[in-house]
Amino acid sequence: MAAAIEATARGCDVTVLDESARPGGQIYRQADPRLPGNEFAEPTELARKKRLLRRFDEILHAIDYRANAIAYAAFGNGEIHVQVEDRTEVLRPDAVVIATGTRERAIPFPGWTLPGVMFAGGAQAILKAQRTSPGRVAVVAGCGPLPIVVASQLTRAGTKVAALANLRSPLAILRSPSGLWHGRDIMREGVRYGRSLLHAGVPRLTGHVPIRAFGKQRLEAVQLARVDEQGHVMPGTVREIACDLLAVNYGFIANSELAAMAGARIRHDPDGGFWLPETDEEGRTSLPWLFAAGDTAGLRGALVAESEGTIVGAAAASAVRTVATSDALTEAIAVRNWAPAFAGATLACRARRRGAPTVANFLRASCSPSSSAGQR
Numbered sequence: 001m002a003a004a005i006e007a008t009a010r011g012c013d014v015t016v017l018d019e020s021a022r023p024g025g026q027i028y029r030q031a032d033p034r035l036p037g038n039e040f041a042e043p044t045e046l047a048r049k050k051r052l053l054r055r056f057d058e059i060l061h062a063i064d065y066r067a068n069a070i071a072y073a074a075f076g077n078g079e080i081h082v083q084v085e086d087r088t089e090v091l092r093p094d095a096v097v098i099a100t101g102t103r104e105r106a107i108p109f110p111g112w113t114l115p116g117v118m119f120a121g122g123a124q125a126i127l128k129a130q131r132t133s134p135g136r137v138a139v140v141a142g143c144g145p146l147p148i149v150v151a152s153q154l155t156r157a158g159t160k161v162a163a164l165a166n167l168r169s170p171l172a173i174l175r176s177p178s179g180l181w182h183g184r185d186i187m188r189e190g191v192r193y194g195r196s197l198l199h200a201g202v203p204r205l206t207g208h209v210p211i212r213a214f215g216k217q218r219l220e221a222v223q224l225a226r227v228d229e230q231g232h233v234m235p236g237t238v239r240e241i242a243c244d245l246l247a248v249n250y251g252f253i254a255n256s257e258l259a260a261m262a263g264a265r266i267r268h269d270p271d272g273g274f275w276l277p278e279t280d281e282e283g284r285t286s287l288p289w290l291f292a293a294g295d296t297a298g299l300r301g302a303l304v305a306e307s308e309g310t311i312v313g314a315a316a317a318s319a320v321r322t323v324a325t326s327d328a329l330t331e332a333i334a335v336r337n338w339a340p341a342f343a344g345a346t347l348a349c350r351a352r353r354r355g356a357p358t359v360a361n362f363l364r365a366s367c368s369p370s371s372s373a374g375q376r
């Protein structure tokens with residue numbers, strides 16, 4: 001959205017493809033306006049959402065905005081192949097900005113396919129897009145800040161959170177925030193989410209992971225256990241909690257496939273355990289017409305993604321036509337540069353052996369403070 005706003009302001013003809021039904025992406029996901037009910041996020045997050053969506057709304061008349069449009073292929077000759085419902089189309093723009101975000105990393109465990117077990121981001125998407133909670137009694141598990149955010153948002157939606165199992169303690173997360181929480185405002189929001197869980201009396205289980213989910217037709221209970229430094233289940237720590245929702249998040253993977261498919265040079269991020277397009281400071285990839293912005297280019301959270309969108313939108317515009325600088329761009333560069341060393345994903349996969357202890361080991365390694373990536 002930020003890249004489209006900036007490129008439009010610089011006189012480009014802009015097409016925005018979004019596989020979602022409404023603009024907003026992950027964090028500013030919108031509900032159908034006809035749905036009753038509240039938003040369960042922090043007021044500061046809602047204010048940022050309102051501001052960006054208003055700015056995007058202001059350019060809608062001037063751009064070609066396509067909802068439910070999936071860019072499923074990109075080629076070295078600049079072609080972008082798009083699917084909208086049962087139609088496909090080929091676009092040949094002068095410049096392309098890829099801002100496809102991230103997805104959550106799946107860690108299988110027995111029972112994980114039962115209805116009622118979902119990614120924390122999936123639970124959050126239901127809260128945001130449907131304005132309802134996916135469960136009555138929840139266990140939220142994982143590492144990093146997202147489980148804290150989602151547990152708090154579930155509580156606000158009236159769900160009883162029976163346990164928040166995080167591999168890292170809240171203090172450790174605050175001391176070494178992941179990319180998700182870059183920026184002072186977002187850190188403050190994290191603290192407020194954490195405080196709301198304390199007030200709601202949500203039991204916290206640090207160092208625990210879900211090892212099994214049970215149920216006949218759907219989720220009925222979860223077994224959690226404490227794991228040691230090597231990721232082995234510690235004897236006598238297994239406990240079972242009845243619930244109809246298990247929301248898990250063990251970090252993210254950048255959606256960099258389109259850039260790779262187009263033939264842009266990509267690099268492996270050893271800490272994140274995924275591939276990223278190589279970009280310069282303005283989001284240029286190794287292909288002159290292809291740019292990458294936001295989480296696709298490295299996980300640095302919503303504030304940086306928005307600023308970077310402005311910077312990359314300006315760079316893409318100048319690849320197409322000669323344009324002057326703007327106040328928005330100056331401000332965006334200041335915000336982006338403020339974020340000191342961009343922390344990467346919270347995940348690192350260094351485990352080599354297979355089996356349950358290895359999965360837990362992987363999770364432990366993934367969530368250690370030292371697994372944050374350095375500057376891009």
Ligand SMILES: Cc1cc2nc3c(=O)[nH]c(=O)nc-3n(C[C@H](O)[C@H](O)[C@H](O)COP(=O)(O)OP(=O)(O)OC[C@H]3O[C@@H](n4cnc5c(N)ncnc54)[C@H](O)[C@@H]3O)c2cc1C
Nearest residue numbers: 018019020025026027070071100101121294295301302305
């Ligand atoms: C599950 C999840 C939960 C998060 N929760 C929080 C939170 O609570 N607080 C917080 O501060 N940050 C959160 N973040 C991080 C924050 O959302 C991101 O840092 C920020 O949204 C990045 O913006 P972006 O534009 O790069 O990507 P996104 O906001 O993810 O936007 C990507 C857009 O690309 C579209 N898209 C993806 N692939 C295609 C395709 N092939 N074709 C067409 N369109 C496509 C998607 O529909 C989406 O609209 C979360 C991230 C995730 C993944």
